[in-house]
Amino acid sequence: MNREKQPTLPLADAELARFSDRVGFFTLTQKEIKRFWSVLGQTVTAPVITSLLYLLVFAQAMKGRAPVYPGVDYTAFLVPGLVMMTVIQNAFANSSSSLTQSKIMGNLVFLLMAPLGAWEWFAAYVAAALVRAALVAVVMLAVALLFVPLPLHAPLALLGMFLLSGASLAVLGLIAGIVANKFDHLAAFTNFLITPLSFLSGVFYSVHALPPFWYAASHFNPFFYMIDGFRYGFFGQADVPIWLSLLWAASCLAVLSVICLWMLMTGYKLRR
Amino acid sequence: MNTCSPDAGNVALRIDGLRKSYGKVQALDGVSFDIRRGEFFGLLGPNGAGKSTLINIIASLVRADQGSIGVLGHDTVRDWRSARRLIGVVPQELVFDPFFKVLDMLRIQAGYYGCGREAWPWIDELLSRLDLADKRNSPMRALSGGMKRRVLIAQALVHRPPVVILDEPTAGVDVELRRTLWTFMNELHAKGTTVVLTTHYLEEAQDLCERIAIIDKGRVRVIETTPQLLNRHPFRFLRLKLANSGQLPEALRPLVAGEKDGSIELRLERDKHPISGVFAALRAAGLDLEDVHTREPDLEDIFIELTHDHSRPAANGGAR
Numbered sequence: 101m102n103r104e105k106q107p108t109l110p111l112a113d114a115e116l117a118r119f120s121d122r123v124g125f126f127t128l129t130q131k132e133i134k135r136f137w138s139v140l141g142q143t144v145t146a147p148v149i150t151s152l153l154y155l156l157v158f159a160q161a162m163k164g165r166a167p168v169y170p171g172v173d174y175t176a177f178l179v180p181g182l183v184m185m186t187v188i189q190n191a192f193a194n195s196s197s198s199l200t201q202s203k204i205m206g207n208l209v210f211l212l213m214a215p216l217g218a219w220e221w222f223a224a225y226v227a228a229a230l231v232r233a234a235l236v237a238v239v240m241l242a243v244a245l246l247f248v249p250l251p252l253h254a255p256l257a258l259l260g261m262f263l264l265s266g267a268s269l270a271v272l273g274l275i276a277g278i279v280a281n282k283f284d285h286l287a288a289f290t291n292f293l294i295t296p297l298s299f300l301s302g303v304f305y306s307v308h309a310l311p312p313f314w315y316a317a318s319h320f321n322p323f324f325y326m327i328d329g330f331r332y333g334f335f336g337q338a339d340v341p342i343w344l345s346l347l348w349a350a351s352c353l354a355v356l357s358v359i360c361l362w363m364l365m366t367g368y369k370l371r372r
Numbered sequence: 373m374n375t376c377s378p379d380a381g382n383v384a385l386r387i388d389g390l391r392k393s394y395g396k397v398q399a400l401d402g403v404s405f406d407i408r409r410g411e412f413f414g415l416l417g418p419n420g421a422g423k424s425t426l427i428n429i430i431a432s433l434v435r436a437d438q439g440s441i442g443v444l445g446h447d448t449v450r451d452w453r454s455a456r457r458l459i460g461v462v463p464q465e466l467v468f469d470p471f472f473k474v475l476d477m478l479r480i481q482a483g484y485y486g487c488g489r490e491a492w493p494w495i496d497e498l499l500s501r502l503d504l505a506d507k508r509n510s511p512m513r514a515l516s517g518g519m520k521r522r523v524l525i526a527q528a529l530v531h532r533p534p535v536v537i538l539d540e541p542t543a544g545v546d547v548e549l550r551r552t553l554w555t556f557m558n559e560l561h562a563k564g565t566t567v568v569l570t571t572h573y574l575e576e577a578q579d580l581c582e583r584i585a586i587i588d589k590g591r592v593r594v595i596e597t598t599p600q601l602l603n604r605h606p607f608r609f610l611r612l613k614l615a616n617s618g619q620l621p622e623a624l625r626p627l628v629a630g631e632k633d634g635s636i637e638l639r640l641e642r643d644k645h646p647i648s649g650v651f652a653a654l655r656a657a658g659l660d661l662e663d664v665h666t667r668e669p670d671l672e673d674i675f676i677e678l679t680h681d682h683s684r685p686a687a688n689g690g691a692r
Binding site: 121123124126127128130131134135138139202205206207209210211212213214215216217367371372 | 428431432433434435452453454456457459461463465467468469470471472476480481482483484485486487488527
């Protein structure tokens with residue numbers, strides 16, 4: 101085999117330019133969507149059923165209580181909060197579990213070796229998590245609307261709160277996936293951060309009903325603003341002004357994005 | 373040791389002053405060499421020598437503490453996007469994404485490199501050439517180890533990289549895949565692809581590689597063409613089977629390289645130990661020969677000589 105041979109000509113820059121960076125981003129987004137789509141029972145059906153069970157149980161248990169907001173039935177009050185809680189949990193779960201699984205299975209090398217930049221990773225994972233969160237939210241709302249009529253007061257605020265909150269949690273999921281070396285670490289994020297914060301965020305009640313300490317504490321919980329702002333989109337009533345909720349959600353997204361992009365750009369815990 | 377040639381345009385991979393340590397372990401200690409464009413290059417070394425660290429740095433999986441790598445003139449740090457597009461790496465570990473089918477996996481991989489539908493005919497060709505055509509719609513998790521290895525090879529080639537790095541691609545695979553792989557690699561190589569191979573099967577390296585670097589303890593011990601390497605040490609082996617029992621003469625005892633099935637193998641330096649001298653010594657000691665056999669040193673002998681590693685790497689050729 102050790103024969104003399106002519107080396108090929110250098111690859112021209114024009115050859116390189118033929119590759120499209122956008123294809124890489126769209127491929128990764130598509131792949132992440134296909135990933136959760138291939139296990140739809142786990143990723144969409146299960147969270148929707150869990151949330152609908154909450155709705156059923158709490159609506160029955162709280163039946164006949166005074167409305168939280170004037171003119172808003174408790175069951176109707178409950179729906180936006182449950183939808184946003186599901187959005188939060190699923191946006192986080194999508195990016196965090198995908199990245200952690202790829203790290204543990206070792207197939208993250210395919211992405212690490214590919215000519216994909218930090219922004220492309222970031223945008224693709226967030227986009228896919230938002231698609232899953234939107235799917236879960238739409239299915240939940242569609243089922244809930246069969247039983248509870250819901251007004252639509254401010255669709256743009258609703259969309260803004262969904263996008264900012266879903267993206268924030270998708271980014272937090274990416275950070276968790278980067279930091280986690282095993283599923284135990286990821287479970288710690290879910291059990292000690294996401295679940296407590298989402299349950300203590302006013303999904304099932306108005307924070308005005310809380311004792312003073314918990315009332316004040318709730319105002320440091322970003323999930324409270326995410327849920328409250330989302331609820332405003334439906335009823336035009338909320339515990340805090342909508343601009344404050346939008347500001348909190350946007351700030352969360354900005355801070356988390358800076359941390360996440362720094363991790364991706366430096367290869368923190370990804371490239372040894 | 374810097375063997376970089378001044379002819380930068382003819383260089384596929386330029387490795388310059390690479391250092392990497394993990395705590396107190398110095399995995400790479402100033403590695404510098406060039407791999408020429410269109411070369412079939414072997415990267416050999418015992419376990420823990422630093423080969424995988426080097427490949428992982430080339431593949432951007434590991435960051436070097438110091439030094440740089442250029443792929444066809446594109447720096448892997450400053451111009452990482454172009455550099456990564458120019459290389460395809462077959463990783464050592466059998467990694468796969470359990471959510472996807474073989475065809476999906478290859479199309480996704482092509483997409484990562486910016487290749488869309490125009491890559492699909494090439495993907496079909498890869499599936500066919502690597503005997504994966506009937507597995508195209510099989511889920512990755514359902515494939516055998518050998519089949520997963522084939523997919524890994526196809527994944528590394530989907531974007532038609534001009535530089536292909538194979539990190540122990542034939543570890544634990546059957547003869548058929550080895551043959552398929554090397555036939556295909558030789559074809560790509562003949563068309564100008566630069567192939568970098570690490571393997572523990574030294575016969576493969578000897579047969580395939582035009583030039584070989586031997587790395588040990590994070591340093592390049594030698595980098596030469598395969599014929600130069602084979603002629604590097606002027607010794608040969610003489611295997612003797614004695615017809616009668618008796619002690620080997622004192623002068624010959626230091627030359628014993630091994631004993632097997634009643635035969636003794638002597639390692640003779642061409643200049644110092646002529647075969648006629650060995651025969652004369654045996655005759656003088658009253659020993660008769662039943663059988664005699666000579667053998668030229670192969671890459672495994674050179675490898676052991678250079679690395680002084682007594683845990684010999686796996687040999688593929690069976691008994692000598």
